[in-house]
Amino acid sequence: VQLQASGGGLVQAGGSLRLSCADSGRTLSNLVMGWFRQAPGKDREFVSAIRWDDGTTYYVDSVKGRFTISRDYAKNTVTLQMNSLKPEDTAVYYCAARRGSLLLRPETEYDYWGQGTQVTVSS
Numbered sequence: 001v002q003l004q005a006s007g008g009g010l011v012q013a014g015g016s017l018r019l020s021c022a023d024s025g026r027t028l029s030n031l032v033m034g035w036f037r038q039a040p041g042k043d044r045e046f047v048s049a050i051r052w053d054d055g056t057t058y059y060v061d062s063v064k065g066r067f068t069i070s071r072d073y074a075k076n077t078v079t080l081q082m083n084s085l086k087p088e089d090t091a092v093y094y095c096a097a098r099r100g101s102l103l104l105r106p107e108t109e110y111d112y113w114g115q116g117t118q119v120t121v122s123s
Helices: none
Strands: 003-006 009-012 017-023 031-038 045-051 057-059 067-072 077-082 091-099 117-122
Touching: 003 091, 017 031, 017 091, 017 117, 031 067, 031 077, 045 067, 045 077, 057 067
Parallel strands: 009 117
Antiparallel strands: 003 017, 017 077, 031 045, 031 091, 045 057, 067 077, 091 117
């Protein structure tokens, strides 16, 4: 599994960004795909996850109603649509994958990681 994240950038508060995570090596079947973020000076934290096979999703409370995680079979990608962005969403965002079906939060449960993409939300 080789994950590549893209789509970060600079946006004003209230704006939107769309992050994508693609696997160049294989299908994402039998995997749970997750997004994490790390703000300056803080630990990396879980944001959202989706089970590839049935689309079940899970969100951290701070992004519920603003972020949407989805999958695209044709493109073999997972997308994180981020709306109503706040300055506190500023972080480096990482996509990750774990084998199995459980949607888990700890980063130690994830087996594969992509490179980060910077999201900066200005006030």
